[in-house]
Structure formats: C-alpha cells, structure tokens
Amino acid sequence: MVIKALAPTKSALPFDWFSPIHMLKGVGAKIAEKLEKLQIFSMGDLLLHCPFRYENRTQLTPISYLIPEQFAVVQGKIIDVKIVKARKKRCLITIVDKTGALQLLFFHFHAKQQEIWKVDMILRCFGQIKAGTRGLQIVHPEMEIIDKNQPMPSHLTPVYPTVAGLSQFWLRRTIYSLLDQYTERFKGQEDIFANQLSTLRPMLPWIESLNVIHRPLPEVDQEALIQRTHPAFSRLISEELICHHLSLQKIRQQAKARQATSLNVDESLLDAFLKNLPFALTSAQQHVWQDIRRDVALITPMLRLIQGDVGCGKTVVAALAAVAALSAGKQVAIMAPTEILAEQHYHQFNQWFLSLNFRCEFLSSKLKAKAKRNALENITLGLANIVIGTQALFQDDVQFNALGLIIIDEQHRFGVHQRLSLQIKGTTSLNPTCPHQLIMTATPIPRTLAMSHYAHLDISVIDGLPPGRQTITTLTIPQSRRDEIIERMNAVCERGQQVYWVCTLIEESDVLQCQAAEVAAQELQALVSHRVGLVHGRMETSEKESIMQAFYAGEISILVATTVIEVGVNVPNATLMVIENPERLGLAQLHQLRGRVGRGSEQSFCVLLYSAPLSEMAQSRLKIMRETADGFVIAEADLALRGPGEVLGVRQTGALQFKVADLVRDEEIVRAIPSWADKISHLSVPLLERMIQRWGFGGEYGQA
Ligand code: ADP
Ligand code: MG
Numbered sequence: 001m002v003i004k005a006l007a008p009t010k011s012a013l014p015f016d017w018f019s020p021i022h023m024l025k026g027v028g029a030k031i032a033e034k035l036e037k038l039q040i041f042s043m044g045d046l047l048l049h050c051p052f053r054y055e056n057r058t059q060l061t062p063i064s065y066l067i068p069e070q071f072a073v074v075q076g077k078i079i080d081v082k083i084v085k086a087r088k089k090r091c092l093i094t095i096v097d098k099t100g101a102l103q104l105l106f107f108h109f110h111a112k113q114q115e116i117w118k119v120d121m122i123l124r125c126f127g128q129i130k131a132g133t134r135g136l137q138i139v140h141p142e143m144e145i146i147d148k149n150q151p152m153p154s155h156l157t158p159v160y161p162t163v164a165g166l167s168q169f170w171l172r173r174t175i176y177s178l179l180d181q182y183t184e185r186f187k188g189q190e191d192i193f194a195n196q197l198s199t200l201r202p203m204l205p206w207i208e209s210l211n212v213i214h215r216p217l218p219e220v221d222q223e224a225l226i227q228r229t230h231p232a233f234s235r236l237i238s239e240e241l242i243c244h245h246l247s248l249q250k251i252r253q254q255a256k257a258r259q260a261t262s263l264n265v266d267e268s269l270l271d272a273f274l275k276n277l278p279f280a281l282t283s284a285q286q287h288v289w290q291d292i293r294r295d296v297a298l299i300t301p302m303l304r305l306i307q308g309d310v311g312c313g314k315t316v317v318a319a320l321a322a323v324a325a326l327s328a329g330k331q332v333a334i335m336a337p338t339e340i341l342a343e344q345h346y347h348q349f350n351q352w353f354l355s356l357n358f359r360c361e362f363l364s365s366k367l368k369a370k371a372k373r374n375a376l377e378n379i380t381l382g383l384a385n386i387v388i389g390t391q392a393l394f395q396d397d398v399q400f401n402a403l404g405l406i407i408i409d410e411q412h413r414f415g416v417h418q419r420l421s422l423q424i425k426g427t428t429s430l431n432p433t434c435p436h437q438l439i440m441t442a443t444p445i446p447r448t449l450a451m452s453h454y455a456h457l458d459i460s461v462i463d464g465l466p467p468g469r470q471t472i473t474t475l476t477i478p479q480s481r482r483d484e485i486i487e488r489m490n491a492v493c494e495r496g497q498q499v500y501w502v503c504t505l506i507e508e509s510d511v512l513q514c515q516a517a518e519v520a521a522q523e524l525q526a527l528v529s530h531r532v533g534l535v536h537g538r539m540e541t542s543e544k545e546s547i548m549q550a551f552y553a554g555e556i557s558i559l560v561a562t563t564v565i566e567v568g569v570n571v572p573n574a575t576l577m578v579i580e581n582p583e584r585l586g587l588a589q590l591h592q593l594r595g596r597v598g599r600g601s602e603q604s605f606c607v608l609l610y611s612a613p614l615s616e617m618a619q620s621r622l623k624i625m626r627e628t629a630d631g632f633v634i635a636e637a638d639l640a641l642r643g644p645g646e647v648l649g650v651r652q653t654g655a656l657q658f659k660v661a662d663l664v665r666d667e668e669i670v671r672a673i674p675s676w677a678d679k680i681s682h683l684s685v686p687l688l689e690r691m692i693q694r695w696g697f698g699g700e701y702g703q704a
Contacts, residue, residue: 015181017044017694024174034166039657044694046175047182048236048659050213051158058124058152058218064099074102074138075124075146081117101302103137122148126157142169143159156222165309184208192687194235196680202670203235205258220231223335225438228665237661237669238676240695244405244658245455245677246688247697251292252303252456258434260301261404265293266327272356273323277316279466285313288460289320292438295458296324296405302436305454307444308462309631310595311469314440315345315570317462318407319352320424321438326358326385330404333435334388337410339364340535343545345409346388349553353386363389363398366541403435404560410442443588444631446639448663448670455674472598474626476582476608485578485607486527493530498574500596502558504584514538530557537562563589572600581617582608582625586639591631617641640664659695 021041022032040046061072076095084090091106091114097556104125106113117616119133129136160171191205204212209232216225216232224230228237274281280288288306295302308314321334334349336342346362361375361384378384382401387393411427415455439457450459489499501524504519514536521534533547533556550556552571559574563585577597598604608622624637663670680688 015043015178015185017042019043020604030257034163038161043178046178047210049160050660051160053159054156054216054222056218058154060152062099063097063102066129066136068129071128073124073126075122076102077120078117078119078123093117103132103135104141105137105139111210121145155217158214175214179210183211192683193239193680197238197676200676201234202231203238204232206235237666239333239691240658240661241452241669241673242677242680242696243692243695244452245673247692248456255303256300258301258435261328261330261433262299262301263296263324263328263404265324269327269671270323275444276352276355282466284462284464285317288317288462291460292321293324294460296436301434302438305439305441305457305459306462307459308440309444310460310592311599312465314462315348318438318440319349320330321405321407323388328404330402331400332386332405332407333393333403334386334407335393336390339366339541339542340548340569341409342388342390343548349386349388351581358385359383360386360388363387364541365392406435406437408439410440421676443592444635449639450668452663452670468601470603471629472594472600472604472606474606474608476610476622476626478612479609482609485609489558489576490528492576497602498571499558500577501558502576502577502579502593503562504581517560517562524558524560531555531559532558569596572597575602575604576603578607578609580609582622583610583614586642587621587624587634590625591634
C-alpha cells in the first residue's frame with residue numbers, strides 16, 4: 001500500500017495580504033524561490049508587483065489580415081500537429097480560421113505539450129507574425145487553449161518583470177485571481193488615505209488603482225502608466241513613501257522616548273582639547289558643534305547626522321562630541337566600517353586624548369584572543385574611555401560600563417537596525433540611560449535621499465572645507481599611456497610626496513581584486529626605486545596596520561590598495577592618486593577615493609586610468625568627475641545614474657529597494673512627503689500600522 005505524505009493544505013481563499021506566498025495554490029518550493037527573487041514574499045506582494053508595459057490583445061485579427069512583423073492575437077482551430085525532424089526536432093501546429101491558415105512553430109517543447117495539443121482544439125495565440133517559407137507563422141507564440149465562446153479580454157494585457165522559469169501567463173493568471181478576490185472583498189470601501197490627500201494630489205482609490213495597474217482599459221493613457229505618473233501609480237507611490245517616512249518617524253519617536261544622560265561640557269577640558277589642535281575650527285565646524293552641544297545637553301538622546309563633503313573635517317567634530325561625553329564621565333564608542341579606518345581613528349583619538357588623560361581602546365574581530373580579552377575587560381570596567389572599532393562593537397561579548405555617546409563614521413554601510421542595536425546595547429542595568437548617537441556620512445547625500453532615508457535623524461551640514469585646500473586636478477587617461485603615469489608617479493616620489501595606486505573590483509570578486517593589487521604592486525616595484533606597499537582586504541590586521549603605519553610615516557612612498565582605503569584615510573603628504581579602471585566604480589565612491597589626496601598644501605592630482613573603449617555612459621560619468629569637485633553635485637549625478645543603493649553603498653543588500661517608488665523619478669512626491677505625512681498622521685493607529693506593514697517596513701517599525 002502506498003501512503004501519500006500529507007501535503008499541507010493550501011487555501012486559495014480567503015485572500016490575506018500577509019499570507020506567505022507558499023500558501024497559495026500552485027506555489028511549491030520552486031515557484032516560491034523564483035518569486036522571492038522578485039521580492040515577492042506574500043500574497044499582497046504579488047498585487048504590488050507592477051507591470052512594466054502592456055499589450056493590446058483585446059482584438060482578434062483574422063488570419064488573412066495578418067501583416068508580417070506586426071504583433072497580433074489570432075484564434076483558430078488546430079488542423080494539424082506534427083514533429084518535423086530538421087537538424088533539431090521542432091513542432092509545427094497549423095491552425096485555421098474562416099479566412100486562412102497560420103503555422104505555429106516551436107523549437108523547444110516537451111513531449112507532454114505535444115500530447116496536449118490535439119486536432120480540433122481552439123487556440124488563441126499572440127506573437128509576432130513572420131513570413132515563413134510556407135506562409136505566415138508565429139514562432140513560440142504565447143497561447144491558450146480556449147473554449148470557442150470565450151470572450152476577448154476587455155483590458156490591456158500586462159507584461160511583468162519576471163525571472164527564468166516564471167511565465168507571464170502564470171503571473172497574469174495568479175495576479176488576476178488574487179485581484180478578483182481582493183476587489184470583491186473590499187470594493188465600495190472608502191479609501192481614507194486617498195481622501196485625505198485628495199486636495200494635494202489627484203489619486204485614484206486604492207482598489208481602483210490596483211485594477212488600473214494590472215488590467216487597464218484599452219483607452220487608458222499607457223504612457224503615463226509606463227512612466228508611472230498615472231494617478232493610479234501616484235496612489236501607490238505616495239502611500240509607499242509616506243509609510244516609509246512614518247516607519248522612520250516611529251523609530252525616532254521610540255528612540256527619543258528613552259531617557260539619556262544630559263552631557264554638560266567641561267569648559268576647561270574643551271579649552272585644553274582645542275588648544276592642542278594644530279588648527280582653528282572653521283565656522284561650519286563650529287555651527288555643527290553647537291548643534292551637537294545643544295542636543296547632548298538634553299535628557300532625550302541625540303539622533304544627529306553630520307553631512308559634509310570628503311575632507312571637510314568631520315572627525316574633529318566627532319571628537320568635540322566625545323569631549324562632552326568625557327566631561328560627564330561617560331564612555332564613547334566610535335564605530336567605523338573598515339579596520340583601516342578604525343585604526344586611523346584610534347591613532348587620531350589617542351593623539352588627541354591621551355595627553356588629556358583619557359584612554360582609548362581598539363576593538364576588532366581580528367584581534368588576538370588575549371588582546372581582545374584585555375580590551376573587553378577595560379571596556380566593562382570603564383577603564384577605556386573611548387572605544388574605537390569596527391562592527392565588532394555590536395557583538396554580545398562587548399559590555400560597556402557607562403556608554404554615553406555612540407559615534408558612527410561613514411554610517412551608510414550600517415542599517416537602521418544595526419545602529420539601533422548598538423544604542424539598545426548601550427542601555428544596560430548598570431547604565432540605564434540611552435546613549436546619544438552621532439552619525440557621520442562618507443559622502444554628501446542628495447536631498448531626496450536624505451529626506452527619504454534619514455527622516456528619523458536631525459541633520460547638520462558642514463558646508464565648507466578647511467582653508468588652504470588645493471583643488472585636485474582630475475585627469476582621465478587610457479591604460480595605453482600607463483608608462484607616462486608611472487613616470488609621473490616617480491617624479492612625485494622624487495619630490496618626497498606620496499602616491500595611492502588603487503585597484504578596483506574585478507567582477508564582484510574580492511579574491512581577484514586582491515590578486516590584481518598584488519600584481520600591480522609587483523609591477524610597480526620593479527619599475528621604481530621608491531618603496532611600494534600593498535594593502536588589501538584579505539590581509540591580516542597586523543600586516544595591514546604595519547603597512548599603513550609605514551605609509552603614514554612616509555617610509556612607503558607608493559601605497560597599492562584595493563578600495564579598502566576608500567573611506568577616511570588621511571595622509572596629507574599624498575598628492576597623487578591613480579585609480580585603475582575607474583569606470584567600474586560609482587561616482588560617489590570615486591569621489592571618496594579622490595578625497596584621499598588634496599589634504600595638504602601641495603597641488604594634488606587624481607588620474608583615472610581607464611580601459612578603452614569606454615561606453616558613452618562611462619564617458620559621461622568620468623567627465624563629471626573631471627569637471628566637478630563638489631560632492632553634492634556628484635552625489636546627485638550618481639543618484640540619477642546608478643540609483644540610491646549605489647550612493648548609499650548598500651546596493652548588494654537590496655535594503656533600499658522600494659516596491660513602486662523611485663527617488664529620482666518621484667522626486668516631486670518625495671519632497672512633499674513630510675507635509676503629506678502630517679496630513680494622515682492622525683488616522684487610526686491600526687490602519688497606519690497595516691499600511692506600513694504592507695509595504696514591508698514593519699520590521700523597522702516593530703523592532704525599534
Ligand atoms: P572627513 O570629513 O572626510 O572625515 P577629516 O576629519 O579626516 O575629514 O579631516 C580631513 C583633514 O582636515 C584632516 O587632516 C584634519 O586634520 C584637517 N582639518 C579638519 N578641520 C580642520 C580645520 N578647521 N582647519 C584645518 N584643517 C582641518
Ligand atoms: Mg572621515
């Protein structure tokens with residue numbers, strides 16, 4: 001006897017927005033996996049999976065009216081199905097209507113399909129008409145076996161983004177069926193959201209919008225749908241952006257509801273710190289420091305983002321914030337995205353604070369066990385006043401004694417969750433108040449991006465560079481002139497200055513990138529008499545550190561590196577940067593890299609050593625690099641060209657993907673969101689929560 005394993009029961013009904021997709025009839029593990037690639041996890045996600053174009057399949061074309069090369073819907077009776085053996089097997093179906101005959105040709109087909117197609121069946125098919133040797137044909141039509149009287153669709157046929165193995169037919173059928181149920185269930189219900197905003201922007205009600213998007217009538221403004229400027233899309237986009245905004249607001253409220261220790265600056269400590277600095281603060285730095293000072297004096301935690309172009313001097317402002325925390329006897333945690341940067345901060349803060357009798361501790365996952373144990377002990381006992389490290393600071397074994405301030409450098413690599421977890425970690429029974437938080441960005445953030453992704457933070461901008469900065473001359477030079485560049489590099493070293501030589505990513509492989517850097521280092525060392533050093537992501541921390549130290553000390557003249565040096569490294573004596581294959585990097589990243597030179601008083605150069613030929617897109621991007629040094633302009637261009645994930649450096653994580661909204665295309669809506677959000681913020685909490693969840697912002701909303 002065969003006992004069948006009981007499959008979990010799948011219900012086609014009732015539709016529930018949040019039901020996982022595998023609960024849907026006909027969705028097994030394989031299909032679920034494909035849907036996940038499209039970011040579709042729940043039934044509701046399917047309804048938000050929007051077509052990118054439409055086809056008009058509402059009219060049948062009689063076979064004798066068909067015109068080669070045009071797309072058409074044809075309906076006819078099968079009169080012949082045969083397998084033709086040419087070089088490869090192919091299947092040929094002939095259908096006829098009252099006016100003529102048409103051949104359907106398949107190069108790929110399964111045996112099963114061949115059994116299904118039978119003479120006398122009625123087929124409705126769609127495709128491009130071709131003039132074949134034996135008359136008109138369609139190759140691989142989309143087709144359906146139908147009942148003779150089946151009506152033609154009254155609406156346009158959507159074409160969805162999809163992945164291999166997930167057919168348009170499947171998507172359409174499934175989405176239509178869900179949409180039918182959903183519409184049936186909620187039709188006639190008032191759309192409170194659209195009503196609230198109706199005076200600000202015309203929008204269709206929710207249910208109607210979904211129906212227009214998935215099956216618009218033939219007379220619809222197709223262009224507006226495709227461009228997503230149609231009122232049906234406005235409805236979805238506004239809701240998505242508002243919900244994202246509200247979810248961040250909620251995080252802010254929750255964070256602000258905690259109690260923090262008020263940090264009052266000890267004037268004599270501040271004076272001593274400022275006296276030690278080899279420069280005076282710029283007025284931009286002073287302004288931002290005043291913002292911070294005001295924030296940390298309160299008993300609600302600070303949540304502030306410092307924006308500023310590369311080299312504007314964010315670090316010293318962070319140090320001032322640290323002075324406030326140290327004044328109050330609190331600990332400071334400083335987190336950097338890379339080891340190299342963390343080490344640099346460690347040395348910098350040590351230099352600033354050791355003479356003031358404060359102790360810095362370095363923490364990284366790569367520390368040897370004993371050193372790590374020591375560091376952890378010092379942190380827990382409160383012997384370490386300033387703790388500097390990488391993500392290792394998040395780990396469970398790190399217990400602070402009295403954490404009062406968290407500083408996150410180049411924060412865009414960390415998620416909202418990660419940052420919050422650090423803040424929560426800082427709140428312990430020993431130290432029940434919540435630490436203040438200061439975040440510093442690596443590159444300027446375009447306004448729309450700041451508005452959408454940092455709505456939970458207060459923002460201060462350092463809008464000027466320290467005086468005396470040289471402009472960096474940027475050159476684009478093909479690899480064929482590599483020799484000249486090496487000569488130039490030699491000349492720079494002769495003058496006692498230093499050089500960065502950056503090897504970029506080769507296909508997304510870390511290993512290959514490091515290999516390329518190794519090869520380049522050997523090649524350069526063979527050609528010049530100055531000392532060449534190499535750093536890349538796969539080296540031991542101690543090795544990296546000693547190379548960086550030698551570079552800081554000027555013992556190494558040429559530092560060959562992968563993009564690990566991108567963030568924050570500060571060697572004012574470096575005046576030449578060569579970036580190999582810059583076309584592989586985003587503009588914001590190039591700008592970051594370039595910011596490593598031009599930090600001293602000497603004229604600096606950045607050579608973008610590209611591999612010809614460049615695409616037009618790459619040419620225009622490198623042109624932007626040549627023409628402007630303004631990080632804000634570059635960030636805007638990068639956003640327009642490569643999207644928000646690139647600008648924020650989280651492209652791979654997909655963390656910034658909206659389902660429908662697009663920050664560049666929908667800029668006008670993005671700018672309006674704060675005021676629109678106010679208009680709906682009084683709506684009932686369950687309604688808002690449900691809305692926020694349907695866009696997938698529930699995690700951030702709930703966990704904060
Ligand atoms: P970023 O904002 O990119 O992190 P840094 O904080 O690394 O920039 O500062 C870049 C360089 O500018 C450092 O060498 C720093 O000492 C110097 N610097 C910062 N503020 C001033 C200032 N007010 N005057 C002169 N030099 C300054
Ligand atoms: Mg920095």
